[in-house]
Amino acid sequence: MKVIIAEKPDYAKTITEALRTNGEKFTRCDGYFESSNYYATWQFGHLFELYTIEEYENREDKKWDESILPYIPRPFKFRLKKDPGVRKQFQIIRNLINDNKVNEIIEAGDADEEGDLLIKLVVSDIFRRDKLNKKRSRLWSTDQTTTTILESLHNLKDVDTYKSYSNSAYTRTCMDFLLGINLTRKFTLMNSRITGSRDIFSIGRCNTCIVDFIYQRDMEIAKFKPEKYVQLESAEETNGEIIKLVDEEKYSIENIEECKLIAQKLNSNKAVVKDIQSKEIKKLPPKLFSLTELQGTLSRRYKIGMEESLDIIQKLYESGYVTYPRTNSEYLSTEEIPKIKRVIKAHSNENIHLQLKETKRIFNNEAIESHSALIVTDKVPDISKFNKNEKIIYETIRNRFISNFLVDETIMNQTVITIGIANKEYKLKGEVIVKKGFFEFEPLPKSKETNRLPNLNKGDFINIDFRPIEKQTSPPKKLTVETLVKLLKNPLNKEYEDESLKIEDMKKGISIGTDATRTGLIKNIKKYGYVTDNKGVLSITNKGIYLIEKINITEYVEIAGYHYQEIE
Template sequence: MKLIIAEKPSLAKNIATALKVSKVKNGYIEGNGYIISWAFGHLFSLKNVDDYLGEKKKWNEVNLPFIPTEFEFMLKQDKKTKKTDSEVKKQFETLKSLANRKDVTEIVNCGDADREGQIIIDIILKQIRTNKKVTRLWLPEQTEDTIISSMQNIKDNKEYLNLYNEGIARTYIDWLMGINLTRYVSLKSNSIFPCGRVLIPIVKYIYDRDIARDNFVEEKYLILESKSKVLDQTINLSLKDIKYSLDNKEKAIEKANLLNKEKAFVKCITSKEVTKKPTKLFSLSKLQSKLSKEQNISFSKSLPIIQKLYEGGFITYPRTNTEYLAENEKSKVQTLISNLNKSLNLNLAFKDSKSIFDNSKIESHSAIIPTTKIPKDLKGLDKIVYDIILNRFISNFYDEECIAKKSEMRISVGEELIYLTGESIINEGYLKMEPERINNKLPNLTKYQEFDVKFIVSEKKTTIPKKVTESELANFLKNPFKNTKLDEEIEAMNEENDTDDYKSILNGIEIGTEATRTGIIQNAKLYKYITQDKQYFSIEPKGILLIELLDKLKIELYKEKTVVFSMIQKQVYKGTKKIDDVIAAVSDELNTIINRENIEVNSLIENSSEIINNVKSKSKEIIGYCPRCNYPIYENSKAFNCSNYKGGCKFALWKEDKFFTSRGKKITKAIATTLLNNNSVAVYKLKSKSGKEYNALFTLIDDGENIKFETKFIN
């Protein structure tokens, strides 16, 4: 008998369906030679300081830095009661009992196919202390075919030891940094300032941009521009590279008068046909960036939708940092193309291209693509997200080239030479699936044609730096030392730059991971360091104070230092460093910070006490984000309302919604938060009309006007 431990109940259900395991028991499913059970994500977390000390102490009574002699895990606690979560404890006891059954000869680790999934199940197995054979089921997608085929190719769990070590290293780093820096900064400032290895660079990046905006001084300058009428068209010419200060206006006028004595002369027109390449497949951050830019779906809103599509078996594993597929996936892609051609009447063809298949640019997961399981009844945001993933895949394998004509026109005016460029589409190709706006059309002029010019002096001004966007922040975190102004099209054209990007990623030169960044950004908002309006971030007074405190205390854990720890973590994965090396490096850094000559920040805190008080008195907890307009949802005495009510949004979750009250429940803050973030919530101990208790999974369905709930009964 094989015991398969899945990371979540939804994955366990999909495995059971694929393996035809149908006998539902209390906390597991059994049959056909398998026992399938599950965790709820992390069942265990690292012990807190008081657990190590064996007693509860005030923060100022504990010497910093606090470095455990040996790290220990405990069952997760309920956030309110601070006691072991009863549901977690019950499920762990179920897993322990199943693992110790005499008829179980093999245990299969089926955490999600990533570093975090690896350690979730491995930690459970270490707490069970079993000596039975342990294997690893690695699922890049959750279709029945993939589950069945992957079961035939399971590997020894020991082959993933370095992945486990990397995950544990990351866990220890984050615990040490978070616990010690939060306590140190908070004690110094007499107010709570949560700190973290990834959190600090996020706040700093937004802080730097907003400070640059605050310090921005508008500068005016002069350039020469001409608008000429040639037949029925207006020809715009500009000498953008020649700028004059306002003091040199007379010189600019003199230059304009000189040019106006000349005629514009079309020296040459060159054109060439080029084959346009589609944009690469999606990594998680690239997908979320596109959804944020084009659909106004925030990262926090898109992540659960993407995860839901994966758990439904419609897309491959989403928490990936690459835009390439593995070379051993070619046959799978060929099958997918064949299925899409038949089911959707498409015209796709397999392309064995290095721009699509490249092992050297993959760490552990390939790009996000559809699976052979094609959905039939997706609606709303689920359909929007799926279609974007599907269309990107289709674009890369469309059996029709996109041909464009790129033209350049050189126009001379006296000694000045002006270049005009344009592009027109000859054959749409993949643009049928992913249209692009083509605006830069050339004027209709012929070679050697002359026309009059009318240059005038135009006043221009420098523009203030833009607010940080979600996609920009994601690009920064993915490669903090890259010029973030480079967009996807430039990257696609510059293969050398693209290669350098992936060398950086594979060497750990990134901040956080695709899987964790969205949650940490949400934490930064929760702590009142930053706010978000649609896709734009702003620093808040408490965030400014945090950075000022860090600077005053000489805590320079910004991108440079944070990346150092990311690189050490990656060296653990490669086997060139050990976990003890990581602990030593972090301990040295913390000792350097905390044992510096005593630094007082009283003056800073006194001047900022009003900020702290305002944050405490005025702060509102964001329950989630509106599924209609993406504005924050806040709680009041009767409901959880959209904050965009002045803009006309009427979305609300009423606490005494009849659907819930008729079942013996109200919509609590916990239920509302889960519904808004995950679209579904499991509710236990409901009461039927006959008074019988039952459990159910409720899914929020919002058509833009009315809210309904879909019910599925669960054990």
């Protein structure tokens, strides 16, 4: 007899449904399912939590005491949550593990760091209390389809196979206590003593760094002083079409008279089409989604917030329609090729022709830390039963998968028209779609919709009338949810010409937060009143300004932001 412990009730039910296809007959009991070979039970996520400072000190008084800060537990201790439902479920799990018929415990947390830790804490505690020594295995399933679950059950791993994952989650939890609990209490009490305010100032390993990003951008905007400059432009009609030419040279506003003289010289010459070069190119689709890229896309295109999008993506995952969502990779593993063949078959029809493409742009084992890109599975839903945003999110994931495996190529005709005026050249560039290919499934960029060139031939003369146009520099743009999550993923703001360098930095952990935690981090900084979110546009509040200006953010980032690399 084996006990399967799932992270959540829905996953336990999904596992039993998969086993039923293999002939298992389950009965629903109080807190678990039972068959002749399995008990399938569940947790409600984390059943254990760290002690509070007061519990370490055996104090009934919950009032914060500044005199004992910084508080460093030795050792860190976890305890069962006090919620009656949690305690009841823990006892059910304990009784099942202690059943004399049981000879193996299968830990079926989500395939990530927290999923590995939260069940290990429960099982290890029961083993310690009851002095047990039974076999422990790990079910590691990248999606919740019947096929993948059965394959994972057939290929169970030793419970310590992913020990580095639970160790990482454990260390991060302890770091969050050391930094978050201590600094939150210290800053809040200090502020209360100075101002009399009872406001809580939550300070965290990552969230304070995120607040600082938004603060710095808003301060740049507030301090920005526009500078005027002049550029020469011509926008004259030739053969019924307005042809706009812009001189790249920028002149200071004080030199406008010099600019006018240059315009006169240009206008005294004829403008002729010197060359027209056209070529057809194959356009590649955007890469498969990581969670960060997907949430950024949903925010930009549809104004769907990170919390709502993650809830829906998680629901789609638990229903077996998409793969594990909390991934930072945009690539698939070559080991998944048999599964991808099934997905391709499931999503092909008379109008959509897909084929396997074993290119490194899609299959790249070196670019995967733990989980592959977020894609659809071979379980195809009835989308008529989805609400509006569920449909949008599922189709966004599905269409990205289709775009990458589509038989039809995307062909663009690129044209460059070179116009000569005296010794200067001006280039007009445009693209026209020859074969839509993946643009049947991905939105056409706005630049492609309007980037049509005038009808000109080599040797044609065009009308020009250059004039100095007064312009001014623009302030930095406000951070949006999409630009923020990209910044968190690449806080050094590097431009990568070589994809392998980007992958190398990803593996080093050079980022703020992870794809699994960023939604919660941004939710918290809004909850504590540090920033506001207006349709995806983020702004610092007075409370956020106060926090950042009162702490040494440079020193804090050195302590908090880069210590996480040591965990890995």
